[in-house]
Amino acid sequence: MTSYASYPSLTGKSVFITGGATGIGASMVTHFAGQGASVGFIDIDDAAAEALAGRLGPGVRYLRCDVRDIAALQAAIAAFEAERGHIDVLVNNAANDDRHKVDEVDTAYWDNRMAINLRPQFFAAQAVRKGMARAGGGSIINLGSVVVQMAAAELAAYVTAKAGVYGMTRALAREFGPDRIRVNCLVPGWVMTERQIELWLDEAGERRIAERQCIPDKLMPEDLARMALFLAADDSRHCTSQSFIVDGGWI
Template identity: 75%
Template sequence: MSRDANYPSLTDKKVFITGGATGIGASLVTHFVAQGARVRFIDIDDTAAHELVGSLSGRATYAHCDVRDIAALQEAIASFEGPAGHIDVLVNNAARDDRHAADEVDVAYWEDRMQINLRPHFFAAQAVRRGMARAGGGSIINFGSIVVQMAAANMAAYVAAKAGIYGLTRALARDFGKDLIRVNCLIPGWVITERQRTLYWNENSARNIAEKQCIPEPLEPADLARMALFLAADDSRHCTAQKFIVDGGWE
């Protein structure tokens, strides 16, 4: 029997998740479905997305969407809302943490990183606001990153975007609060997804975690999903404009 918390307020809620096909996103989809929510997620990895939908017996739906295409993102949101409908929970999760040397970044690369890692958070939030307001409130969860506090090297554009997300969160919480829409920033530490294992895991990784985290165990996607459930549920109804760090005590 699962010992995870159950949130009755999430039953039948409409939850829209960006970047939901793999990693943290897939865990978000799975956990919200387990709470009885109606989940739509977007991604560009069709193969992984369809496998996830199949594993959940069709209890989540998928739409192909590149978050750099704002018109397509807005259309995906409107389609899930339905005529005069609304989304209860928006999870802005999609991101790319590719490493890059500062000296080699040009304008095109910089703009592309912002178009993936920051710009969609604003326009997705803007798109759901009217429906959430009609419904009497909602929750927007923006994913940041612990790299901002770490002053991480070789990812200046990514760090800049993730720092901007917290500022955006604070501003939108103020703008949307009168409609009882909560906006929070969820900040993961180093979550060991399959992508991280493939690209960045090496013999020093486990040692770094053991030495730098207060809890010397690798973070898993589910650790972030469980916090997202709390921030989406009515249990956190007065939590807004905040950052919630799940990093095992790294920082």
């Protein structure tokens, strides 16, 4: 049986995760709770979120929030801060990689993609900054994607948003650094969430994994969660303004 690292510095920390009901987000909620952290997460999938929170116990709290509604996002963060005093760790996980053809994208669709995949990451970071500064520091983990380096097709708006996350990460790391707030980008490869398996993992996808990844094993949500634990813990106290790729060697 494989044993994984535990991080004493995460015990009792307050962690806020966006898009935490399923997939990578649910794994992160589970792993942070397993480290003894107090976890708050938001999502719009009530059934999955409530089942997850119920399974993990009283140290985990779910609040329904659509990240496209910035006022609601700010209110959710404020509510969790009111309970916990401040937020030590923010994980900007919420995203949607809906496929689309360039010729079919209109301004409403484009704005919606930015409103899901880029804008909430900035405003969540903005909302937690003062509390983290008062507490003497913190860690913000933004989720990028290897599709930026891959120049993936039928994802132009998503790729653009995720490319923006890279620049935003570096800009915020520079501004927040004097308050000992670290800002990093966690970059997943093709992670085998239920959504990915159901929608896109076919025989051709299996072949792409075998051809492109250096490591033949499928990349799982827990592989990203374990890197997030490290980036949140004091062990990574001088890691900031960086992108950490977890993709099995795809790119």
